[in-house]
Amino acid sequence: MKSAKIVRYFLLIPRFQRFFKTKKEMIWHAKHRNVDGxxxxxxxxxxxxxxxxxxxxxxxxxxxxxxxxxxxxxNPFKIMSNTYSIWPILLVPYNMPPWVGMKHDSFILSTIISGERSPGNAIDIYLQPLIQELCELWHGVQCYDAASGETFSMRAALLWTINDFPAYGMLSEKLSNAASTSRKLTNG
Incomplete structure (x- = not known):
């Protein structure tokens, strides 16, 4: 018996915490970027x-x-007769300079959804672990900053998505609903 779909989720918080132990550039956007218009x-x-x-x-x-x-x-099988779909969900932290943040080792693979078809409108089910962890990060988690030598409450926010139109159609409604729910929990 084949499983219909499989989701693999990789925790974000430990990886973000590791960024502050290994990447001094995590505050580059505030301290070193060129502000010339x-x-x-x-x-x-x-x-x-x-x-x-x-x-x-x-x-x-x-x-x-x-x-x-x-x-x-x-489809990892290209033009073969097998129908199969893999949906990787990547996160890009924009705190770092582009020459660091746009390298493959700064990208964060958070979720892989695989199955015979695309997740379609059910993508929200597969996004639940990611959304829950982003909500937790919105409120803050303890993190050690090796550059300053102090512990702080690390927070994260999803600013935007980058997709083609079919993926945008599947993701935008689900992520905006999650964001509004998170804001309601935060504000009230």
Missing amino acids: LLRHPANEEAWKAFDSQYPDFALDPRNIRLGLSSDGF
């Missing part, structure tokens, strides 16, 4: 600035992690 980093983007003005308590600590999420399905 040109779009050289996502921190120069209006969406980043709007988020900071809407959540000033989050913006106070430059160690808080801002994330982008990307996903798209593919």
Whole structure:
């Protein structure tokens, strides 16, 4: 008997905590980026600035992690007659300079959804572990910052997604519903 779909989830919090032990560049966006009016980093983007003005308590600590999420399905068997779908869900931390943050060792594989078909509208079921952990990170978890030698409450926020239109259609509603639920829990 074949399983219909399989989801593999890889915890985020230990990996983010490891970033603060190994990557000194986690506050680069606040301390070292060029602020000359040109779009050289996502921190120069209006969406980043709007988020900071809407959540000033989050913006106070430059160690808080801002994330982008990307996903798209593919058939690993290419044009063979097998129908199979794999949906990796990647997170990109945007705190670091582009020459560090855009390297493959900075990308975070959080979830792999595999099965004979794409997850479709049921993707929210497979995203639950990721959404729960992002909610926990929104409220803060203890982390040791090796660069400063202190423990702090590390927080993270998902700022945007990068997808093609079919993946965007599946993900946007599910992630925006989760974000609004998280904001309601935070504000009230």
